[in-house]
Amino acid sequence: MDQTRSRITAGAALVGAGILAATPIVSMPAPSSVAALPEIELTAVNMVLDLVRHGQSVDNVEHIIGTVPPGASITADGAAQAAYLADPANPQHLLDPSLYTGIYASEFIRTQQTAADWLTAAGAPETPVNILGGLNELNAGFLNDADQSTINGLLYLVAPLAWMFGQYWVPQLGSTIDPNGMAFQDRFGDAVATIYANGGVLDEDGNLNGVAFSHAAAISTWAMMNVKNPDFGLFFSSLTQGLLPNTGQVVIEGNPTDGWTLVSWNGTEVAENPGLLTGLFVDFRDLIVAPQMAGWHITEALLSGDPAEFIAALEAGFNDVFTAFAEFPQAVIETISGSLGDAAGGGAGDAVGDMLAALAG
Known part of the structure; x- marks a missing residue:
């Protein structure tokens, strides 16, 4: 090079x-x-x-x-x-x-x-x-x-x-x-x-x-x-x-x-499990990306001048953002429990994961 x-x-x-x-x-x-x-x-x-x-x-x-x-x-x-x-x-x-x-x-x-x-x-x-x-x-x-x-x-x-x-x-x-x-x-x-x-x-x-x-x-x-x-x-x-x-x-x-x-x-x-910090970063990345993509698609639909396309983009964007926010807590719990499970051979991580899931529920 x-x-x-x-x-x-x-x-x-x-x-x-x-x-x-x-x-x-x-x-x-x-x-x-x-x-x-x-x-x-x-x-x-x-x-x-x-x-x-x-x-x-x-x-x-x-x-x-x-x-x-x-x-x-x-x-x-x-x-x-x-x-x-x-x-x-x-x-x-x-x-x-x-x-x-x-x-x-x-x-x-x-x-x-x-x-x-x-x-x-x-x-x-x-x-x-x-x-x-x-x-x-x-x-x-x-x-x-x-x-x-x-x-x-x-x-x-x-x-x-x-x-x-x-x-x-x-x-x-x-x-x-x-x-x-x-x-x-x-x-x-x-x-x-x-x-x-x-x-x-x-x-x-x-x-x-x-x-x-x-x-x-x-x-x-x-x-x-x-x-x-x-x-x-x-x-x-x-x-x-x-x-x-x-x-x-x-x-x-x-x-x-x-x-x-x-x-x-x-x-x-590359390891399939990215580790705790990287896993949490990915969870947060996916969360903040959803509204950006939704806003972009809605803007493009609006500029197209097609009302049907705009309504479809608006509905899809709302669903994507809602889903991203709804799934974020569970994703974080799974990332933490998965990381602890890897570190502790599975037992302790599973227990902590069950506790976090119960708290979130």
């Missing part, structure tokens, strides 16, 4: 701490919302989803912040990195293409080329790659096409770091694509929901398997905004080295109904 990126992301780690204190292409539209996918409610089967960053691009080499498609091509090194994804000697090699429910990529040339070079190396060059605009890189606003200097890199990442801590309202300055965390959550989340909803054959563990080629900032931000067990120590450690390396991967498991769990980050496994 070049020194420029290292300086940018090292500074971003400090900002984040401050916030805390030749392949066929098939275009696929994203659904308007997860609620529009009733099959998700019926199945709730888990999917193991591998989110893969593209291979080295010309923009990476020239230190350009390129966040508008189609973007730059990958380099010869990037093509070699993509091919290595098919090599069993690679600790992060991907499965045989036939085992995935689908192969997905963003609208950028660099992700599509990475997918194509991997498929060719894997002996499946005719496998279609489904294009989802929701997987596009996190838009940089007025910084798009700017030099990847330390200050520009910091400005690009300030808002996404805030979103990871539940502050979705913080604006991405100059961006009409990702003006805030609500808009980004909608578009990337809809892409993930589409991947899940397409279904497929279950593996021997009863899971679906999906793979999507996307971008470092988009993958990192969405994962940390959504997983139940965000590992901030691991995240900031990797951030100082430049987010995800080219063809680095974030693996998550779950479904849009029950949520997602972080399995590994660039090859490092």
Whole structure:
């Protein structure tokens, strides 16, 4: 990883701490919302989803912040990195293409080329790659096409770091694509929901398997905004080295109904139980995110001028906020009792959990 990126992301780690204190292409539209996918409610089967960053691009080499498609091509090194994804000697090699429910990529040339070079190396060059605009890189606003200097890199990442801590309202300055965390959550989340909803054959563990080629900032931000067990120590450690390396991967498991769990980050496994403090943070994050998302959807519906859409958004928003506040006390109780149960081997934690549940009831 070049020194420029290292300086940018090292500074971003400090900002984040401050916030805390030749392949066929098939275009696929994203659904308007997860609620529009009733099959998700019926199945709730888990999917193991591998989110893969593209291979080295010309923009990476020239230190350009390129966040508008189609973007730059990958380099010869990037093509070699993509091919290595098919090599069993690679600790992060991907499965045989036939085992995935689908192969997905963003609208950028660099992700599509990475997918194509991997498929060719894997002996499946005719496998279609489904294009989802929701997987596009996190838009940089007025910084798009700017030099990847330390200050520009910091400005690009300030808002996404805030979103990871539940502050979705913080604006991405100059961006009409990702003006805030609500808009980004909608578009990337809809892409993930589409991947899940397409279904497929279950593996021997009863899971679906999906793979999507996307971008470092988009993958990192969405994962940390959504997983139940965000590992901030691991995240900031990797951030100082430049987010995800080219063809680095974030693996998550779950479904849009029950949520997602972080399995590994660039090859490092992550504990399913995040610990007491992180668990309580996630409970609080989910609580404060609900009204922000509701307000955003209501505002969008109001601006559409469609009374029926506005009423639907108002009802959905009220239900989501009410549910979030109603479930918050129980979520906290379960987090505390679960943490104590892990620490005490289960017995003491269960007793404390029963006591807290009785008090809350």
